[in-house]
Amino acid sequence: MTATVGHGEQLWSRCDGCEALLYRKRLRRNLDVCPECGSHVRLGAPERLRQLVDPSSFAALPDRPDDVDPIGFVDVLPYPHRLVAARAGTGLPEAVVCGTATIGGHPVALAVMDFRFLGGSLGCVVGELITRTAERALNDGVPLVLVTASGGARMQEGALSLMQMATVSQAVAALREAGLLTVSVLTDPTYGGVAASFATNTDVVLAESGARMGFAGPRVIRQVTGRDLPEGFQTAEFLLRHGQVDMVVQRRSLRARLLVLLAAARSARADRRAADRRLVCRPEAVQLMPRQPAAVSAGHSRVGLTALSGPATSDGPDGRVGGDGPPGRLSDVPDGRAAASRSDGVRGDGVQADGVQGDGVRTDGAQAVAVQVDGVRAGARDPWDTVRTARHPGRPTTLDYLDTAFDGFVELHGDRLGADCPAVVGGLARLGDRYVMVIGHQKGHNTAELVARNFGMASPAGHRKALRLMRLAARLGLPVVTLVDTPGADPGVRAEEQGQAAAIAENILTLSSLPVPVVAVVTGEGGSGGALALAVADRVLMLQHAVYSVISPEGCAAILWPDSSAAPLAARALRLTAPDLCALGIADDVVAEPEPAAHGDPEAAGELLRRAVLANLTPLLDVPPATLVRRRRQRFRRYGAARTGGAGATVGVVR
Numbered sequence: 001m002t003a004t005v006g007h008g009e010q011l012w013s014r015c016d017g018c019e020a021l022l023y024r025k026r027l028r029r030n031l032d033v034c035p036e037c038g039s040h041v042r043l044g045a046p047e048r049l050r051q052l053v054d055p056s057s058f059a060a061l062p063d064r065p066d067d068v069d070p071i072g073f074v075d076v077l078p079y080p081h082r083l084v085a086a087r088a089g090t091g092l093p094e095a096v097v098c099g100t101a102t103i104g105g106h107p108v109a110l111a112v113m114d115f116r117f118l119g120g121s122l123g124c125v126v127g128e129l130i131t132r133t134a135e136r137a138l139n140d141g142v143p144l145v146l147v148t149a150s151g152g153a154r155m156q157e158g159a160l161s162l163m164q165m166a167t168v169s170q171a172v173a174a175l176r177e178a179g180l181l182t183v184s185v186l187t188d189p190t191y192g193g194v195a196a197s198f199a200t201n202t203d204v205v206l207a208e209s210g211a212r213m214g215f216a217g218p219r220v221i222r223q224v225t226g227r228d229l230p231e232g233f234q235t236a237e238f239l240l241r242h243g244q245v246d247m248v249v250q251r252r253s254l255r256a257r258l259l260v261l262l263a264a265a266r267s268a269r270a271d272r273r274a275a276d277r278r279l280v281c282r283p284e285a286v287q288l289m290p291r292q293p294a295a296v297s298a299g300h301s302r303v304g305l306t307a308l309s310g311p312a313t314s315d316g317p318d319g320r321v322g323g324d325g326p327p328g329r330l331s332d333v334p335d336g337r338a339a340a341s342r343s344d345g346v347r348g349d350g351v352q353a354d355g356v357q358g359d360g361v362r363t364d365g366a367q368a369v370a371v372q373v374d375g376v377r378a379g380a381r382d383p384w385d386t387v388r389t390a391r392h393p394g395r396p397t398t399l400d401y402l403d404t405a406f407d408g409f410v411e412l413h414g415d416r417l418g419a420d421c422p423a424v425v426g427g428l429a430r431l432g433d434r435y436v437m438v439i440g441h442q443k444g445h446n447t448a449e450l451v452a453r454n455f456g457m458a459s460p461a462g463h464r465k466a467l468r469l470m471r472l473a474a475r476l477g478l479p480v481v482t483l484v485d486t487p488g489a490d491p492g493v494r495a496e497e498q499g500q501a502a503a504i505a506e507n508i509l510t511l512s513s514l515p516v517p518v519v520a521v522v523t524g525e526g527g528s529g530g531a532l533a534l535a536v537a538d539r540v541l542m543l544q545h546a547v548y549s550v551i552s553p554e555g556c557a558a559i560l561w562p563d564s565s566a567a568p569l570a571a572r573a574l575r576l577t578a579p580d581l582c583a584l585g586i587a588d589d590v591v592a593e594p595e596p597a598a599h600g601d602p603e604a605a606g607e608l609l610r611r612a613v614l615a616n617l618t619p620l621l622d623v624p625p626a627t628l629v630r631r632r633r634q635r636f637r638r639y640g641a642a643r644t645g646g647a648g649a650t651v652g653v654v655r
């Protein structure tokens with residue numbers, strides 16, 4: 001980083017790396033890299049674009065969504081005032097600049113984040129714009145390039161900002177399915193919700209020299225662990241050493257590296273198109289695909305080609321065997337189980353570039369449960385009390401619910417990569433008369449149990465175990481039930497070394513494509529990205545005294561208020577209770593708890609949970625997999641679009 005000295009037009013800058021005094025024009029000529037020590041200065045989005053894309057090739061996306069203040073957030077300053085100040089300070093309307101361009105003649109859609117604008121935070125508008133960019137890439141059949149710089153989700157927009165991680169990720173998933181290259185370029189700094197979603201679940205991840213990336217920020221990690229951080233922690237070189245990025249690239253080489261990737265992807269697509277044409281000319285090839293002859297003969301070979309290559313896993317390379325045609329359809333496949341093992345077509349039926357004509361996802365199969373919402377609202381308690389109830393040590397855990405609400409639980413262990421995380425439990429269980437895959441965070445009732453379970457904070461191994469079980473459920477055609485109860489993902493040093501951000505990001509992306517019903521229940525604490533890693537679902541339920549939030553009240557208070565004792569104020573501002581989340585359209589139903597709360601009668605709480613899950617799951621069982629995935633994506637697509645005057649259906653209540 002380079003600090004400017006003097007005033008006016010910034011003639012001179014002092015390098016933060018070596019303290020050299022540098023002539024500003026010379027620095028700019030050197031792409032804002034210190035010629036003395038090589039330190040990379042942070043770039044705003046306009047300058048980044050100027051350096052990366054062909055001159056005059058950039059065309060901004062035509063529409064800019066309206067402002068949102070979905071939860072009426074006020075800390076010491078109303079959120080709209082912060083937006084006004086950010087605009088004045090940057091000259092930008094939002095924290096991302098999106099559009100189409102060419103790089104070395106190769107067309108791309110690209111989104112470039114700007115850290116100067118509210119820390120590059122991911123709010124509803126940012127999520128909407130990046131999603132539209134990805135949809136534009138899909139529509140145009142071109143690669144997507146994302147240049148990230150962000151502190152994470154925008155807490156002033158509450159849990160809706162958290163949802164943007166899923167909204168953008170599923171747009172990335174649609175590109176994956178269409179065989180279109182996605183590249184992220186990590187720049188300094190990239191953290192939190194952005195790191196744990198589209199910054200790391202793209203095909204290729206480049207880190208600019210000097211970039212730092214992680215799920216938890218260094219200050220939080222030091223606070224939580226009480227340890228000094230290792231030298232070079234979370235730097236680009238650290239990420240490379242720990243297998244989390246494909247390469248570290250000097251700024252002067254960035255454009256050339258991108259060019260090679262884009263050229264390779266383009267030539268591969270040209271080869272595939274040629275192969276598709278040859279395939280169409282061979283009648284015996286069509287014979288192998290009796291269900292989809294129309295798709296093949298029209299040159300839309302995704303489904304047919306994949307059928308030739310055998311069953312797909314949910315993220316296999318199969319999805320990249322596609323042509324340029326419209327998404328494949330699988331909604332006419334009668335056998336849900338067979339379809340579940342063929343996620344290719346399901347994943348092809350993704351988000352459309354023209355937005356969403358969603359019919360919403362409410363199946364209204366749980367009216368008895370939904371009635372409870374009014375009762376809950378009537379008994380309005382202070383949100384901070386609810387936070388404390390959600391954290392009560394006597395509150396039933398996932399293993400308790402497996403005992404009371406499910407039968408015959410058989411636990412499955414391990415991520416198959418070297419570890420078994422005790423903070424996540426999962427396996428097969430019966431719910432009523434059918435088998436389901438249950439995956440949940442596991443806390444404990446006393447200090448020893450909590451320590452043994454890492455307080456329900458999943459490590460990357462925990463997220464990868466969950467991922468393995470989700471994929472297994474998809475192959476077997478089993479519904480997935482997740483029980484969410486975590487203060488957040490493990491913010492430790494080892495978790496960062498092992499790729500916490502990417503582990504969460506991959507779960508979010510995979511859930512957005514899973515061809516089996518997914519019902520998530522927030523049973524206690526739904527803490528940020530760690531919660532979302534299990535909660536991209538067809539139905540999201542919350543227990544009456546559960547909370548679900550983009551950041552803990554303590555964390556929010558520490559950042560936005562003068563001191564962390566303002567946590568109760570933050571709890572109120574964040575709108576994190578079950579009725580709040582229902583009003584925002586993030587939760588579908590509230591599951592009643594026995595009086596005074598679930599810890600008072602765990603057996604009864606288990607029975608109420610069992611009935612609620614059954615009521616919500618049953619209507620999903622008959623939904624064809626492709627429809628299921630399409631509706632799930634519509635659900636998460638709404639959170640950006642609805643708030644910003646986009647094409648989505650309107651949901652929820654804006655206070």
Ligand SMILES: [Zn+2]
Pocket residue numbers: 015016017018019020034035036037038039
């Ligand atoms: Zn320097």
